[in-house]
Amino acid sequence: MQFQALFGKAAPSINAALLAAVNEKSTQWHHRYRTVDQFNIYGQRSRIKYEGIDNATVIGRELANRDIKTANRDQAIWAAANGKNLIVKDDNLLPDITVPPNRKEPVPYLSGEEQLKHLTLPEGCKVEFIADETTVPELINPVQMNFDAKGRLWLAVWPNYPETSPTTKNFDKLLVLDLDPKTGKVAKSHVFLDGLNCPTGFQFYKDGVILIQSPDMWFARDTSGKMEKADSIVKILTGMDAADSHHETNSICYEPGGAMYSPTACSTAPKSKPSTRAQSATPTALSTASSR
Known part of the structure; x- marks a missing residue:
């Protein structure tokens, strides 16, 4: 309708292949532009050395590869716009930077059933x-x-x-x-x-x-x-x-009126403003009652 009003003619049919290519590039760019765990890339935790390597270096390489993946999909868009089908291979990515474990010796993890033997339960309780x-x-x-x-x-x-x-x-x-x-x-x-x-x-x-x-x-x-x-x-x-993936909006629950509540937090709130941190940890109400 908007296309008709602006240009005086019906909108052309949607090119499904082109739309899919654009959406795929948008997805890759979204992971780059709004990458999760930015506190580990740019914040206080980014330069802490773990086994001689830090998060900024490891995730920085990942961001570089997301840039490459985005550029690769831009080529697919142009191909689709010209009626061609370009298979994106991503064979030009930089090697991943692996992070060694901070414990070299084997760790004897207990199975789920074995853990039950080590639990002390209140009377009348059973796991x-x-x-x-x-x-x-x-x-x-x-x-x-x-x-x-x-x-x-x-x-x-x-x-x-x-x-x-x-x-x-x-x-x-x-x-x-x-x-x-x-x-x-x-x-x-x-x-x-x-x-x-x-x-x-x-x-x-x-x-x-x-x-x-x-x-x-x-x-x-x-x-x-x-x-x-x-x-x-x-x-x-x-x-x-x-x-920070440890401090994100989480755990939605309903209230009797139909609204949804979810706790949220911001790990990067200024330390000099404790009230800001306290306010950011309050539940967020998401009203769904009108559409139920």
Whole structure:
């Protein structure tokens, strides 16, 4: 309608290949321009030496590779605009800078079931093993969990803590675990939404999930109504602080009136202004009542 009003003729049909190429470049540039964990790149934690190397150096290389990936996708846009299909290979990326572990000796981690033997519980309490990464390989670094109306356990998992890199192949995701009603253990699992980067919180809403992935908030849904796999994702809010993945907006919960509350914080608040830090840690209300 706006095109018609401005130019006096119907808008041309959308070039799907060109639109996809533009969106892909925008995604790569977004990860560069609003990269997560900026406090580790530019802030006080950036120059602390860990095993002889610092975050600014490691993540600085990652930012350079994001610039290269963005430029590679610009070529794909021009190719699509000229009716060609350019396969982006990203074979010109700089080598990743690996970070050695700060402990050289093997660390004897206990399995989930073995840990139960070392727990001291109050009288009348019981802890049962459900799953760990040996029974559900995707269950890596869970940061939030929630049960849905079907009794399934949903988890936001972070295999890429503290954030994804330009060469990441296994992304963060929303994982769904179906529990056996007889044993209480996981009967099966599947991924509802993949390709994420630092999903710090989620909450069920209508036929989908509201997801926090700073600096953005998304509404992801399964249009079939089965809540099995998201096939639609829409950005509903942006501009949240993403300076430190440990201090981001997280853990959405409902209030009785239908609004959603989520704690948020800013790790870079000036130390000389304690009131600013206190205010930044107060819950944020997200009104959803009008559209429910």
